[in-house]
Amino acid sequence: MNINEVAKAAGLPAKTIRYYEEIGLIRPLRGGNGYRAFRESDMHKLSFIARARGLGFSIEECRKLLALYDDKGRASADVKALAEGHLVQIAEKIRELRAMEATLQGLVHACAGDHRPDCPILTGLADAGDACCA
Amino acid sequence: MNINEVAKAAGLPAKTIRYYEEIGLIRPLRGGNGYRAFRESDMHKLSFIARARGLGFSIEECRKLLALYDDKGRASADVKALAEGHLVQIAEKIRELRAMEATLQGLVHACAGDHRPDCPILTGLADAGDACCA
DNA sequence: GATAAGGGTTCCAGTCACGGGAAGGTCAAG
DNA sequence: CTTGACCTTCCCGTGACTGGAACCCTTATC
Incomplete structure (x- = not known):
């Protein structure tokens, strides 16, 4: 398979796939013409990565997940630990965003x-903690 | 005031303040020794930016907010529009994160x-839409 | 055989918002 | 006069790509 085929199949831009090869996430073969030749296993890995990225895992986390995926003797506890760590990060980000949202909603509402020209949003940003009400 | 003084006062690293000058967010004076000389107004702007950044506004949004802040003839509607646009972005991000969280929680729970070695998280990432339950 | 379209390839630069660190000038105290 | 803390500029690195230039390969058509 050529790069655009796998790109469509995995739902990733070709550029991204080249980048993933560059950083060693995948290692497709090469044809005599210099074109990348993707095997089924490469495609599966790319789909795997695409889904992991879709769940917010970083590239390095994806690398670890792929290693676990390849390691038939893995302990599921290791995978779960990785996933739980990521869940903590997600929860933290959500908390931060909700705090921002609440503060900003307070300002907008006022x-x-x-x-x-009078604007509680601007004075809120200028004076801090004041003119806000969330 | 020298850079470290304002840095402490505004709660920003000195590096960040130099960067803000470089991109034209602030324009502190210069002393004969080449040191930046911050006025009260520079300090206020930095605090303003720090708070806006804390609410998740991008640098370019901060630039617009600063311009509105400086423009005594502004219409508060313009500020509100900017803030509401940002609120939409925040809400969108929260939705995405919650979706990730739900999916991942389903996998982790399973x-x-x-x-x-059997791991529904890995098979879920490999097979997509399956082995998930959130 | 020429040519054009539509693949593929590499490499370089840019994104966003900084952070690290080197090399060097300045200032206040002892 | 030296020490050490501060300031300056400059350049590289981050994460995860994206855009574009310049060039090669394949296939179809004239």
Whole structure:
């Protein structure tokens, strides 16, 4: 399979696939013409990576997941630990975003949003902790 | 004021402040020795930026907010529009993260996490849409 | 055989918002 | 006069790509 075929199949841009090869996530073969020749196993790995990335795993986490995937003697506990660590990161990000959202919603709610210049959002940013109400 | 003073006062690393000058967010004066000389107004802007960044605004959004802050004839509607646009982005990110969290939690929940190699997390990533249950 | 379209390849630069660290000038104290 | 803390600029690195240039390969058509 050529790169655009796998790209469509895995739902990844060809550029991204070349990048994944460059950093050693996959190692497709090469044809006599210099083209990358992807095997089924390469395709599976790419789909695997695409889904892991879709769940927010970093490239390095994907690398570890792929290693575990390849290691038939792995302990599922190792995989679970990785996933749970990532879940903690996700939860943390959500908390941060919700805090931002709450603060900003408070400011937005206090703002008339008309032609006048008085703006609690700006004063809130300028004065900190004040003019906010969330 | 020298850079480390404002850094402490604004809660930003000195490196970041130099970067903000480089991209034109602030324009501190210079002393005869070449040192940056920050006025009160520079400090206020830095605090303003620090808070806006803390609410997740991008640098370019901060630039716009600063311009509105400086423009005494602004309409608060413009500020509100900017903030509301950002709120939409935040909400979107939260939705994405919650979706990831739900999917991953389903996989993690299904995984025994012991010494055995069988792992629904890995098969879930490999097979897509299967072995998941969230 | 020429040519054009549509693959593929490499390499280089840019993104965003900084951070690390080197090499060197400046300032206040002892 | 030296020490050490501060300041300066400059350049490289981060993560995970993306865009584009310049060039090679294949296939079909004229």
